[in-house]
Amino acid sequence: MRGIDFSVRAGEVFALLGPNGAGKTTTVEILEGYRRRDAGLVNVLGHDPARHERDFRERIGLVLQSTGIQHYLTVRETVSLYAGYYPRPRDVDEVIELADLTESRDRRVGQLSGGQRRRVDLAVALAGDPELLFLDEPTTGFDPSARRQAWEIVQGLARLGKTILLTTHFMDEAQVLADRVAVIAGGKIVAEGPPDTIGQRGRGVTTVRFSLPDGSELPARFGARTTEAGYELDIHSATRALHELTSWALSADVELLGLEVLRPSLEDAYLELTGSGER
Amino acid sequence: MSGGIGLALRQVHYENRAFWRNPAAAFFTFVFPLMFMVIFNVLFGGLGRGSSSASQFYTPTLIVFSVITATFTNIAMSVTMARDEGVLKRVRGTPLPAWAFLAGRVLHAILIAALLVMIISAFGAILYQVRFPWERLPAVVATLAVGAATFSSLGLALTGVIPNGDAAPAVVNATILPLEFISNIFIDMRQAPGWLNSVSEIFPVRHFADAMLALWNPTTAGSGFAPGDLLVIAGWGVAGLLLALRFFSWEPRIS
Incomplete structure (x- = not known):
């Protein structure tokens, strides 16, 4: 110790x-x-x-x-x-x-x-x-x-x-x-x-994960990360960010495929804190 | 302290209950020395030993063997196992005084030894007409008490050098069996070379056996007390106790 x-x-x-x-x-x-x-x-x-x-x-x-x-x-x-x-x-x-x-x-x-x-x-x-x-x-x-x-x-x-x-x-x-x-x-x-x-849970960081159909692109203003599976977005206020995201999707007539809203679990925080996480 | 004695006696009660619930172990604890008695009497029954016969020799020496097995061997093995299974560590975390726990173990071992003494004496008397030396009873009890206490404390001391439970039988047998072979227990040492007798006289097994042989020998005069032998045995007991206090461990040595 x-x-x-x-x-x-x-x-x-x-x-x-x-x-x-x-x-x-x-x-x-x-x-x-x-x-x-x-x-x-x-x-x-x-x-x-x-x-x-x-x-x-x-x-x-x-x-x-x-x-x-x-x-x-x-x-x-x-x-x-x-x-x-x-x-x-x-x-x-x-x-x-x-x-x-x-x-x-x-x-x-x-x-x-x-x-x-x-x-x-x-x-x-x-x-x-x-x-x-x-x-x-x-x-x-x-x-x-x-x-x-x-x-x-x-x-x-x-x-x-x-x-x-x-x-x-x-x-x-x-x-x-x-x-x-x-x-x-x-x-x-x-x-x-x-x-x-x-860990992060207290700070309320939430991740939104989704992908778009081929041929569609997410506007840069969302500040999303691109991953193999699609996009990942770190947000603080889930209500506002989701509203903006879905409004854009409706007006552009694009489906948000596999949309997930993830509060970081204690497990994520734990892996990050103990340095045994992969990311 | 007085509360501790009550707790120690309570330990004896639970130890005893557990002991008899392993009938195979209990059965062989008692049958083992009797088997030896029959075998040695068959093997050496024809040979005289001065004024005494083979049965006259093997009754007291197998009593010594049983007392050593019930105390030294049993305590060294069971306490090492209990240590490596974590039983000792658990007990150490309770308010039970450490000495009360160990006293319970030792007292139970001595009870079993006493039972063995009675069984072998009776067996020798009934089967081989070996008379129990009633007239020397105080010396018999004193010798057995000093022997049982010494071999209990040596058993506790030995746990300090046994690295783990798996090694316990090997270490215990390697320390006690050779001594039993050269100490008038299985074999009459009068045919052995002088130097071997000198070696065996360093150790307590020999003195325990000689004291008991004298007590059972009808030609022995007087009360039968052998202060020289008792002193050597007790000396080893005190040394064992000091070593046990220094090297005894409550924590498993393997995990």
């Missing part, structure tokens, strides 16, 4: 978004107390995590990227084992319900699918009723329906008032779950804010 600075408010879902190897897990492991920072100040719930204090660990819940669980205990036994480590645990059956594991509560962890096991990770993290939850890439390796399910669980936790620090390399995940996002690339934060304002 090369000097990052951010703060997460109580009750907020904050996402660290970045490509693999950007430093998300390093950051989170410093906050969790697994790694020591070389320099700088870290304050989590009023504690310095590097001191590995017990009362700090009583208030946090961790879903790490890869952690094993004893295979021979059932889901319910596993959750009660971990609940017993905390002074004020949440009710075991309630935790199992929150993690959507009620149907497999009496099955052994070793018999569960990967997705179910990941939910056991989450249940174990919730067992102590933490105020702050770290979720390090909670849905990596999930199929689309399992991801939706996991998102619903996280949204449920956010409604319970938990503060959640999430890392992900999925733009849509950050967009759906997070109140605020910090984009990390090359050990630095390159953008921070609510998902809608990341």
Whole structure:
């Protein structure tokens, strides 16, 4: 990491978004107390995590990227084992319900699918009723329906008032779950804010894309770029620009083929910010 | 600390539950030394060992073998696996004190060792008429306790040099099996060359076996305490504990 600075408010879902190897897990492991920072100040719930204090660990819940669980205990036994480590645990059956594991509560962890096991990770993290939850890439390796399910669980936790620090390399995940996002690339934060304002999105640049029938030409005053597929136009005020464009097309009796209006997605912003885009 | 002891005992309870749910592993843990006992008695039953017979020799030495397997081998392997699967890392992130987690593992291993001691003693008594030395019970318990504690701490120490879970069986066997062969466990060392005896006397396996052989030997006089042997064994235990404290790792070494 090369000097990052951010703060997460109580009750907020904050996402660290970045490509693999950007430093998300390093950051989170410093906050969790697994790694020591070389320099700088870290304050989590009023504690310095590097001191590995017990009362700090009583208030946090961790879903790490890869952690094993004893295979021979059932889901319910596993959750009660971990609940017993905390002074004020949440009710075991309630935790199992929150993690959507009620149907497999009496099955052994070793018999569960990967997705179910990941939910056991989450249940174990919730067992102590933490105020702050770290979720390090909670849905990596999930199929689309399992991801939706996991998102619903996280949204449920956010409604319970938990503060959640999430890392992900999925733009849509950050967009759906997070109140605020910090984009990390090359050990630095390159953008921070609510998902809608990341990158160009805040500036409201919209792209209009279309092509014209053979033999027709777009007047130069529109200032469009020509691409292989036709034209591309960057605009700030979509209403006005589209009106001008369609008026011209009607009066010239030209069809705007494949007309598309594109708000740049978080994905575009992300690719641009992290320098991994092709354009 | 007192809360920690409760947590450690709770760990033992869950460890135990998990242990018996892998019946194949549990079964062979107990059958393995008994198989050895039968095989060695068949192989060497005809040969006398001074005043004692082969069964007189193999009952105490296979008890030593079982205690070492249940503590050293089992702890070194299971803790390394748990480390590389990330179980240790997960536990480290909870308020459970680290020592309470490890104490749970060790206590469970010692419980299994105690069960093995009873089974082998009974097996020796019933099948081969080897008398259990009741009159020396305090020394038997003390020797077993020092041995189990030492080989538990050496097992924890060994995890520090095992690079990953896949290497655990190889490293564990390579460290303990040769010593068992030269330490009066499988083979009577009186026929072995003097220098080999000197080498084996450096290590705790030999002293554990000799102390136990003396306890089971009907000609041994007195309480049977062997302070010299116990001291060497305990010394290795303390060294193991210091090495474990220095090199133990909670993080997977492969990912």
